[in-house]
Amino acid sequence: xxxxxxxxxxxxxxxxxxxxxxxxxxxxxxxxxxxxxxxxxxxxxxxxxxxxxxxxxxxxxxxxxxxxxxxxxxxxxxxxxxxxxxxxxxxxxxxxxxxxxxxxxxxxxxxxxxxxxxxxxxxxxxxxxxxxxxxxxxxxxxxxxxxxxxxxxxxxxxxxxxxxxxxxxxxxxxxxxxxxxxxxxxxxxxxxxxxxxxxxxxxxxxxxxxxxxxxxxxxxxxxxxxxxxxxxxxxxxxxxxxxxxxxxxxxxxxxxxxxxxxxxxxxxxxxxxxxxxxxxxxxxxxxxxxxxxxxxxxxxxxxxxxxxxxxxxxxxxxxxxxxxxxxxxxxxxxxxxxxxxxxxxxxxxxxxxxxxxxxxxxxxxxxxxxxxxxxxxxxxxxxxxxxxxxxxxxxxxxxxxxxxxxxxxxxxxxxxxxxxxxxxxxxxxxxxxxxxxxxxxxxxxxxxxxxxxxxxxxxxxxxxxxxxxxxxxxxxxxxxxxxxxxxxxxxxxxxxxxxxxxxxxxxxxxxxxxxxxxxxxxxxxxxxxxxxxxxxxxxxxxxxxxxxxxxxxxxxxxxxxxxxxxxxxxxxxxxxxxxxxxxxxxxxxxxxxxxxxxxxxxxxxxxxxxxxxxxxxxxxxxxxxxxxxxxxxxxxxxxxxxxxxxxxxxxxxxxxxxxxxxxxxxxxxxxxxxxxxxxxxxxxxxxxxxxxxxxxxxxxxxxxxxxxxxxxxxxxxxxxxxxxxxxxxxxxxxxxxxxxxxxxxxxxxxxxxxxxxxxxxxxxxxxxxxxxxxxxxxxxxxxxxx
Numbered sequence: 001x002x003x004x005x006x007x008x009x010x011x012x013x014x015x016x017x018x019x020x021x022x023x024x025x026x027x028x029x030x031x032x033x034x035x036x037x038x039x040x041x042x043x044x045x046x047x048x049x050x051x052x053x054x055x056x057x058x059x060x061x062x063x064x065x066x067x068x069x070x071x072x073x074x075x076x077x078x079x080x081x082x083x084x085x086x087x088x089x090x091x092x093x094x095x096x097x098x099x100x101x102x103x104x105x106x107x108x109x110x111x112x113x114x115x116x117x118x119x120x121x122x123x124x125x126x127x128x129x130x131x132x133x134x135x136x137x138x139x140x141x142x143x144x145x146x147x148x149x150x151x152x153x154x155x156x157x158x159x160x161x162x163x164x165x166x167x168x169x170x171x172x173x174x175x176x177x178x179x180x181x182x183x184x185x186x187x188x189x190x191x192x193x194x195x196x197x198x199x200x201x202x203x204x205x206x207x208x209x210x211x212x213x214x215x216x217x218x219x220x221x222x223x224x225x226x227x228x229x230x231x232x233x234x235x236x237x238x239x240x241x242x243x244x245x246x247x248x249x250x251x252x253x254x255x256x257x258x259x260x261x262x263x264x265x266x267x268x269x270x271x272x273x274x275x276x277x278x279x280x281x282x283x284x285x286x287x288x289x290x291x292x293x294x295x296x297x298x299x300x301x302x303x304x305x306x307x308x309x310x311x312x313x314x315x316x317x318x319x320x321x322x323x324x325x326x327x328x329x330x331x332x333x334x335x336x337x338x339x340x341x342x343x344x345x346x347x348x349x350x351x352x353x354x355x356x357x358x359x360x361x362x363x364x365x366x367x368x369x370x371x372x373x374x375x376x377x378x379x380x381x382x383x384x385x386x387x388x389x390x391x392x393x394x395x396x397x398x399x400x401x402x403x404x405x406x407x408x409x410x411x412x413x414x415x416x417x418x419x420x421x422x423x424x425x426x427x428x429x430x431x432x433x434x435x436x437x438x439x440x441x442x443x444x445x446x447x448x449x450x451x452x453x454x455x456x457x458x459x460x461x462x463x464x465x466x467x468x469x470x471x472x473x474x475x476x477x478x479x480x481x482x483x484x485x486x487x488x489x490x491x492x493x494x495x496x497x498x499x500x501x502x503x504x505x506x507x508x509x510x511x512x513x514x515x516x517x518x519x520x521x522x523x524x525x526x527x528x529x530x531x532x533x534x535x536x537x538x539x540x541x542x543x544x545x546x547x548x549x550x551x552x553x554x555x556x557x558x559x560x561x562x563x564x565x566x567x568x569x570x571x572x573x574x575x576x577x578x579x580x581x582x583x584x585x586x587x588x589x590x591x592x593x594x595x596x597x598x599x600x601x602x603x604x605x606x607x608x609x610x611x612x613x614x615x616x617x618x619x620x621x622x623x624x625x626x627x628x629x630x631x632x633x634x635x636x637x638x639x640x641x642x643x644x645x646x647x648x649x650x651x652x653x654x655x656x657x658x659x660x661x662x663x664x665x666x667x668x669x670x671x672x673x674x675x676x677x678x679x680x681x682x683x684x685x686x687x688x689x690x691x692x693x694x695x696x697x698x699x700x701x702x703x704x705x706x707x708x709x710x711x712x713x714x715x716x717x718x719x720x721x722x723x724x725x726x727x728x729x730x731x732x733x734x735x736x737x738x739x740x741x742x743x744x745x746x747x748x749x750x751x752x753x754x755x756x757x758x759x760x761x762x763x764x765x766x767x768x769x770x771x772x773x774x775x776x777x778x779x780x781x782x783x784x785x786x
Contacts, residue, residue, distance in 0.1 A: 001038050002359070003407060007383040011356045011419075012311050016285075016365070019314075023284040026070035028270070029277030038362035040379050042298040048364025050118040053293040055283035056366065058116065066104035067280065069097035070273055077266040086249065086256040093144030095259070095266070096136045102269045103128050105276060119279070123272050129265055135258050139251055146248050154247045161240045168233035172197055175209070175227045184208055186222040196234055198224035282365055289313055291366035294373040300415045300449055301331040301376040302358060307369035309353040310360075320748050324485040326353050330449050334470045334489075336418075336440070338463040339453045341474035341493030342500060345483040347453040348385075348421050350474065354451045355383060355419040378449070379415040382408050386421070398427045402435075409442045418443055418450030423459065433458045444468050460492035548761060640665060645689045646681040654689050710741040718754050725755060732785065733764055739784045741771075746779040759783060 008014050017033055024030045039045050058065055071094035079085055087095070106128060109120050139150040149155045172190065176199050179185050184205035190197055193214040200222050201209060211225040226234065259266075285291075289310040306325035313323050328337060328350070339347045357367045361375040384404045408418055424436030433456045440459060443450065444466060454460075463469040473493025475484040481503040502511060640646065644657045646667060655669035664675050711728050713721035725742060732740055744751045759765050764785055771780035 001040060001362075001380060003380065003382045003411070004404065007381065007385075008359070010383055010385040011352060011359055012309075013356060013359050013363075015311055016356070016360065019288070020281050020285045020365075023281035024277055025067070025280075026072070026274070026277050028072055028074070028274040029070070029281055032274055032278040033281060036363050036365075038359050038381065039364070040362065040377055042296070042377050045362055045364055045377065046296050047118060047121075049293055049296060049361070049366065051122075051279050052282040052286060052364065052366050054116040054119050055279045056286050056291075058119075059280075059283055059287060062112075063108075065276075065280075066108055067101060067276065068104075069094075069101050070277055071095075071098045072270070073098045073266055073273070074270040077263045077270065080256050080259050080266075081263050084253075086253040087259070088252065089140060089146050089248075090144050092136050092140045092252070092255065096133060096140065098273060099133055099269060102272060103130070103133075105272075122275050122279075126268055126272065127265070129262060132259065132262055132266075135255060139255050146251065150251050151247065154244065154251065157240055157244045157247055161237055161244065164233055164237045164240060168197070168230045168237065171233065172199065172227060172230045175199065175229065179205075179209060182208075186217075191224060193224045193226075195238075196226045197230070198226050201225055286366040289368045291368045292371040292373075293366050294361065294369060294371060294375045296361070297374060297376050299376045300378055300417075301374065302354070302417075302449070303329045303331070303374040304354065304357060305370040305373045307353055307357055307367070307373065309349055309356065310368050311356075312349065313368055326350055326487055328354060328451070328472075328487060328489070330354075330417075330451070334468070335447060335449050336444055336463070336469040337451050337472050337489065338440075338459060338469060338492075339451065339472045339474065339487065340455060340460055342476050342483060342497075345474035345476055345493075346485040346487075347474055349485075350487055351419055351421055351451045351453050352385070355381065355417070358417060377415075378417040379413075380411060381417045382412070382419070384408075384420045398432075401425075405439050408448075409439060409446075412443050412446045412448040414447035414449075416446075416448045416450075418448050418452070420450065420452045423452045423454040424456050429456065432456075437462050440469070441466070464492070552761065552763075640678065640681075640683060645684050645686055647684050647688075648676060649680050649682060654684065709737045709739065710743070712743040713751070713755075714743060714745040718751060721751060721755065722758050725758070729759075729762065729764075729783075737785065739782055742781045742783060743776070744779065744781065746777070749778070752778060752781065755781065 002008060017036055020036075021030045021033045024033060039048075073095055076087060076091050076095055079091075080087055102123075106123055106126070109116060109123070113120070139147055141147050146154070148158045176185070176190055179199060179201065184201050186200040186202050188200050191200060192198065196214055198214050199209070199211075201224075203216070203221050203223055206213065206223045206225060209225055210228040212228075212231055213223050213225050215224045216222060290308075290313070291310075305327055307327070308323040308325055316323050324346075330337060339350055341347055357369065358375065358378065359381060360367050362377065362381075367373070367375070382404075384401060412418065423440070424432040436454070436456060437458055440452070440462065447468075452459075460471055463471045470489055471492040472487055472489040473491055475486040475488055476482070476493070477484055481500065501514075502508075640657055640660060642657050642659060645654060646657055646665070647654050653669060655667040655674070657665055658668045659666040660678075663678050665678055665681055667674050667676060667681070709728070709732055711724060713724060716724070721744070728740060742755060744755055746752075756768055759768060766784045766786045768784070769782045770778045771782065
């Protein structure tokens with residue numbers, strides 16, 4: 001599947017396996033990780049990938065799986081299989097703990113039946129045999145020790161030992177006290193020698209006490225004697241201990257005999273535990289590298305979206321850096337991608353990312369790429385990376401490359417993925433270029449897929465003229481002379497040899513001499529590529545700016561449409577209310593007229609009474625009559641000045657003059673500012689201004705006086721900081737401030753970049769600058785408003 005045999009090392013797949021092994025809980029799981037290899041069976045790959053994805057979902061979104069103990073019960077089952085053999089107390093404890101874990105896991109998935117089908121398949125039709133645990137429980141306690149009452153004989157022996165030890169202790173305590181009273185003992189208390197309780201006596205007194213000498217001190221001044229009176233009792237204890245051990249072996253043998261019929265089941269339980277540990281480790285590693293499950297297809301194709309090299313990702317995470325994502329597609333239309341560009345521009349990383357992620361996917365692992373990515377199945381992955389020269393095999397660097405090319409062109413087909421780094425190097429470019437072009441043409445004719453990196457111009461030209469092969473380049477900022485690590489498919493890239501040499505500081509005369517030695521056509525091609533790169537970047541920047549403007553326009557249109565709908569709805573409500581009010585006025589008027597006529601008749605048209613009724617009718621009419629308001633013309637000689645109160649002619653809106661610019665008047669109306677022509681306003685006295693308006697303006701004046709155009713967002717999360725800055729910006733614009741000061745701190749520069757990118761979308765923002773280096777530098781941003 002992988003050629004040559006060291007391809008896993010070259011791509012970094014061996015390192016990936018070591019990182020997965022670090023997450024395993026058992027040796028069995030680690031051994032299973034060692035066996036991971038890319039597969040070409042679609043159903044197998046799909047199953048393993050789904051298992052890892054389901055376990056990842058459990059770890060991130062569900063209750064913890066009850067995985068506690070993992071022991072190698074396979075070796076224990078094989079030991080129990082042998083007639084006459086028996087498991088130790090510790091081994092039975094391991095069996096018990098492992099089976100408890102198995103049963104808890106099965107119960108966990110039974111509660112979630114159908115939710116994790118691929119993981120459930122691991123123990124499908126596997127019975128829960130609790131009889132094993134019950135039998136072990138009768139003999140072994142929770143600490144892995146034999147229970148004193150595991151059998152009646154063991155209980156009797158245990159009690160006999162306790163009685164004999166108690167009697168021996170009582171006697172030796174009595175003897176020790178007497179010896180101490182006589183001054184025979186050395187400093188210290190009773191001690192144990194050779195498993196026997198002894199009395200420490202001074203050497204000159206050893207014949208004064210009958211007993212057995214077990215030991216003496218290094219100086220020879222103290223001897224350790226077991227008194228004759230307790231010697232027999234201690235022997236009795238020793239005999240009982242042997243008898244107890246024989247009884248324990250008998251119990252364990254019987255228990256092992258009971259376990260023997262379940263050996264096949266124990267092996268099945270072992271297999272489940274091993275697989276669970278294996279899948280768990282894969283899922284934990286997937287979380288480490290932010291991996292997702294791509295769409296898997298049974299075709300020789302590949303589409304990676306926002307893919308990242310997992311090893312590079314982990315390194316950058318530790319250094320708090322960000323990996324530039326890779327987007328690449330390989331299918332029937334674009335079988336080969338020929339990547340060119342400057343040295344250290346990311347060509348090899350691009351190629352290795354494709355190879356490693358494809359290998360991981362076909363090994364059933366999740367990959368660090370968008371879940372919208374598509375990964376197919378290749379029957380063969382052929383790799384040529386690095387220098388494989390061999391003194392033993394008499395192979396030079398170029399010979400090693402050629403031996404691989406020989407295998408590639410012989411074995412390649414439409415289901416082969418070819419990965420070649422620095423294609424054609426290692427020999428004279430005049431001959432290496434044509435040979436590489438011939439190999440590339442042969443691979444293309446065989447419909448092989450692949451990613452190839454090169455600096456050779458003849459290969460770039462061949463790729464541009466050949467169907468199935470697509471040029472691609474790693475983008476390079478030729479202004480700042482730094483790589484961008486972004487793959488752009490569709491055009492070749494310049495090596496930027498002269499530009500990089502100039503930046504490094506190679507003497508100008510050397511550069512000119514080198515340029516003169518380069519062929520005219522080659523120089524034109526390279527210059528054209530550089531110019532094309534620059535124009536492409538300018539077009540890209542313009543497109544991004546245009547998209548931002550379009551998004552803003554779409555937002556304004558949507559907001560305008562929403563406002564229009566709101567006004568239309570309010571208009572209908574107002575008309576409906578007006579109609580209802582008019583109806584009520586008419587009804588009341590009819591009643592009033594009828595009552596007035598009735599009163600006139602009842603008073604026999606009395607003049608005084610009739611006059612009062614008419615006045616009453618007129619008053620009611622005045623209540624419902626809108627008096628026309630004629631604007632008082634602005635006196636020619638009465639000039640407006642800031643601080644005057646004015647009213648708009650076409651409404652009852654009252655505000656205070658803030659500034660006068662030619663024929664325009666800037667008016668403050670509550671929180672808002674508006675501009676009107678002088679002939680559209682009339683000056684009013686302060687008394688004519690409603691009290692609530694004056695109070696509102698006074699409060700706004702206080703707010704203006706207390707407003708500070710400075711904000712400190714250090715320690716806040718990104719969304720909190722942006723919310724506070726947006727409020728500050730709105731108030732500053734409303735109050736006419738020209739600049740703001742935002743203190744965000746330095747750190748890794750993440751918050752600074754987030755704030756600046758956010759403020760760039762506002763048309764009201766003219767520019768942004770750092771504070772002086774002595775006063776905070778790039779930890780403070782000044783925002784200047786238009």
